[in-house]
Each structure stands twice: as C-alpha cells, then as structure tokens.
Amino acid sequence: MNFRGYDGCIYNLIHVKFNEDMKRDGFFYYNLQYPSFYNFNNTYFNVNPNVLNNINDTIKSDAYTFKDGLLEEYNESSQNTNYTVRSSYNVTFNKNHILSSKLSLMALDGTSIAEYSQINNYNIDLLTGDTILLKDIFNHGVDYMKIITEYVSYKIFQNKEWYYKDVFIDIPQDQAFYLTDSGIVVYFELAQIAPIEFGVPKFKIPFEKFKSYINPRFYCYAQNIYSPPVRKKKLNK
Template sequence: MTGKKHYLVLLFLSLFVLAAGAEANSYWQRISQGFDNRAFVYEQRLEKDTERVEIRASIPQIKGTLNEVWEWEVNDRILECVETFLQEVEEAAELAPAESFAFPYAGYVNYEVTLNQGGLLSLTLTFYQYTGGAHGMTYLEGINLDLTTGKTLTFDEVLGSPQERELLVAVINDRLAEDPQWFFIDKFDEFMIGEEQGFYLQPAGIVVYFPLYEIAPYAAGIQKFVVPLQ
C-alpha cells in the first residue's frame, strides 16, 4: 500500500510538472506552429501638411475577429494613441517661435504586422517625431493580442519562467560581447528587465526591445534581441 501511494504521488507530481510546462510553453507553440488567423489588419491613413508641421500616419485596424465589440475597442485605443501623439507634435509646432523653424516639425507613424497565427496577433507601431534640434526621436510600441481570449499578452506570460529569462539574458549578453562599443553596459542581468518591458512576437521567436538611450546611444538605434523558440 505504501508503495502504491508513493507511485501515485510521483505520478501526480509528474503530471503537474508536465501540465505546468505545457502551459508555460503554450504561447511558444502557438507562435511557431499555429495556423493563420481569420482576422486581418487593414490600414487607415492620416495626412496633414502646413508651413509648420508634416503629419504622416499609417494606422493599423483589426478586422475579422469573433468579437466585434472587443475589436472596436482595440481599434479605438490604437487610433486614440496615434491621434494623441500627432496632436502633441502639432501643438509643439504651433507654440514654437517662428525663427526656430529651420525645418518643419514632423510626426510619422507606421506599423508592421509581425505575427498573425495560432490565435495570436502581434504588431508594432513606430512613432517618429521631429520638434527641432539635431535629430528627431523614434519610439517603438509592441501590441500583442490573444484573439481567443481578448487579452493583451504580458511579458511575464511569454517570457516568465527562469529558463526563458536565462535564455533572454544569454542572447543579450552574447550581443554585448560581440559589439561592446555600441552599448552603455558591459553585462545584462534579469534585474534590468523593465516592469513594462517592450516585446513583440514573430515566427522566429520573441523580440525584446529597448528604447533609444536605454542601453545604447542614439546612433545604435532601438536595440532588439530575438529569443529563439525552443
């Protein structure tokens, strides 16, 4: 009887470990092995030119999900985010002294669909603004959606286990070792991961990115690191 109990305990623990592993890697499996989604992304454009400012925006809008209300809410949030950014650029142009306009101010927005399969949709928004000075600034925003649940994926959900974090740290440190002249830091560790760490999905893996000036100078650009799916 004791041996049977021991066997059942081991069996339960084994099943628990397998279930936990399957749950932890389920997003990875859907990224690499999922079928194409029914949903798609179409473009909405905004353009405006004045003496003071140039606006060019290519805005993603989602269509074809099974929940039209949720779809509308997501599209509205994306549109609001872009419009707020462009409004700030326009307001800066209106408030700037006329003599400061060597070049018109500019606000550009573009997007890229990086994954649309396995019930997951990932895309990036790239924001560029020029409001005077030596150069403009570029910002990247990853949007990662689970179309089956209506959830926005978090960093911890796709790269939350110790093994996954170790892999990310190793990928970053390999790049630091290859090109140390391009970085502010000599070594990366898990504690440098931000509370709202930016990432997006693509078939080859999970891309983790860092804004301009965070770990590298402006000339090095936005730093992106691909964590391969294993």
C-alpha cells in the same frame, strides 16, 4: 484549446485595413499610417468585435496622441523650420488566435535627424482580449527573465562598442517586446542603452534556439503551419 490540432499552427482570418492621414500646417507636416482589424464573414473563428474595437481604438489613439503632443510642443517653441511626424506599422505575428503588431512613431527636425523614435507594441490574445506578457510565451516554470537577460547581455558583449560602457541589462516582467514567426523581439527606448544615433536597440530571442522552453502556441514554423488538404477531382469516365 489544443493549438497542436490540425498538426500545426493556424492563421487568424482577420482583415487588416490600412489607414493613412496626412496634412501640412505651415512648417509642420504629419503622415500617420496605422492598421484596423476586422473579422471576415463566414470563417471558422470570429474574434469578439469588442476585442478588435479595443485594439483599433488603442492603436489609433496612440498615433494621434503622439502627433498632437508634438504639434503642441512645436507651436509653443515658435519654430520656423520643417518638422515631420510619421507613424508606420507592421503585423508581426498573426496565428493561433494571437495577434502581435507594432506601431513605429518618429519625429524629424529640419535636418532630418530623428528627435523622437519609439515603438508601441500590441500583443493580444484574441480569445480573451488580454494583453500577452513575456511569461505567457514560455512554458510554466521557466525562468524566462534569466534566459532573456543572459541572451541580451551576451549579444551586447559581442558588440560592446555599439553600447554605453558598462551597460547593465536587467529584463523586467513588463519588458517591451513584439512577436515574429521566428522569435521574440525585445527592445529598449531610444538612448536607454546605446547612443541616440544607434536608434531603437532590438534583440531577437530565436524560438529555434530556445524551443524547449517555448509554449507551442507561439512557435509557428513553416513545417507545422496548417493548410487544408487539397481534394482531388474525380475524372469523368
């Protein structure tokens, strides 16, 4: 498929449903927010419903698995202090039959300090249902792991005081990331390369800076997003 058809990128016509489940059980409180994706009727392209169902089931399961695991841990500890579990989400890229979404999961103890904080990513090719990997975003033959490793290392060097001393970055093939319109955001686990108070370390690899290496299916900027031409109304004479 030519994704430069229409002289640019095209939006996925997908309905994003907001889901929220909240409950307090003694000192334990949870508020789970997560998305579900559905086809619109009568559009130019419909995603295979099985693909969307798999995405929906996975995201919902991840949210509740996180909550259930912490509830079990909390009950076993016999604590009598407030404990809060939250999830929120963002759809960060939704074009050219590519969907990228992230689910943010957090647990706060009674002092409102984040005891757990993690991001789950869902980068899906809506044509096949396959998970998109970092290598798919770059043109064939590009040493993408070297590019990302050097860029992240450079950004860390610019603010060395924020990270662990002598931290070493080696980007693996399964590096966690999500997509945005302006670039790839790679991120690390809490306390992996920086103290826990830093939060989840994130680094954006800008498409504009590395555009010669990027597969055009992923590089959607304002000037190349397709919108149908406006038909001029004929004036009655």
